[in-house]
Amino acid sequence: MTQPIALLDGPFWPYIALILFAVLPTEIWRWLAVGLARGLDPDSPLLEWVRMVATALLAGIVAKLIVSPPGALAAAPLLVRVAGVATSAAVMALTRRRMMLAVASGEVVLIGGVWLFGT
Amino acid sequence: MSVSADWSWQRVALAGARDALTLPAWIVGFGLIGIGSLARDVGYPVDVAVLSTILVWAGPSQVLFFASIAAGAAWGAIAIAVGFASLRFLPMTMAILPLLRRPGQSVWQQMWLAHYVAVTAWTEGLRRLPGIPPHQRVVYFLGFANACMVVSSIGTFSGYYLLGALPTPFAAGLLCLTPIFFLVSLTAGLRHIADVVAMMLGLALAPLCERFIGGGFDLIVSGLIAGSIAFLIGRRRKAAA
DSSP: OOOOOGGGOSTTHHHHHHIIIIIHHHHHHHHHHHHHHTTOOTTOHHHHHHHHHHHHHHHHHHHHHHHSOOGGGGGSOHHHHHHHHHHHHHHHHHTTSOHHHHHHHHHHHHHHHHHHHOO | OOOOTTOOHHHHHHHHHHHHHTTHHHHHHHHTHHHHHHHHHTTOOHHHHHHHHHHTOOHHHHHHHHHHHHHTOOHHHHHHHHHHHTTTHHHHHHHHHHHHOOTTOOHHHHHHHHHTOSHHHHHHHHHHGGGSOGGGHHHHHHHHHHHHHHHHHHHHHHHHHHGGGSOHHHHHHHHHHHHHHHHHHHHHTOOSHHHHHHHHHHHHHHHHHHHHTOTTOHHHHHHHHHHHHHHHHHHHHHHHO
């Protein structure tokens, strides 16, 4: 496990570490965006492009989590992970976007798949 | 539900919270249960786990933070990894803030609103906010996002004490909620063919870039390429129509 920095060690270390190494590197982008978005027209082509990049980034995170899964998700074989996500997407497409049903059916496929084929 | 222009702010905030509690808040909440158990594994107190949900408010960043500590990574490397994983908030926040902007709004309020930007508030916000009268959007958004945050804090707290006891298939199911919910939220927000292209290319390019670029830059490169191609296709179609 990563050790605390000696100078700052103590009962407050976990809180300091959280602020320095998790909150700041995440929050900085949201704050930067506040500065950059000032005066931008909601319908401008620049924002259209920014929205497309954000959509692609989110989709990219989905793909990365499925291809290189964290923790217990690695117990599911790749095919089961892909089947779970694909089921949700298919239900969204076929049921005119019923989110609850889509999430539930993907989860059923995944949990059932791990139960049957998991390691 | 739809919001009427003459409603009081309390009623608008409640409508936002209620829309969150119909489904999105529960999914984020369940998705962040895993964070509690990760924090416990590295010996951090339960309030650090819950604070991470409230202050970081980004599942992938929190997973990276606690999992990297467990793996013994250097602090500098952890900060850089979290930073790269959170880069998406720059375009996401830039895209949603103009919908929430009001004349005379302070920078502090915008920073406060920006803090809530994460996948749920973003996809749902882009979809729902345009249909809400502009002067009620901030209150609606805060009602929606805070309901998500409260449920998620409870989820993280319970995960700290409960998750270790869960059988593998269910633990895997909880962790898979994040990608499934990301994808379902994205699909729910698709409006034009260009959105579909951005999503499909993003899905396809990210693993390819991970393979050939790596080093933390892979996601942002694939996002820029996929997003730009989608944007050009969207422009083309608009010009043709």
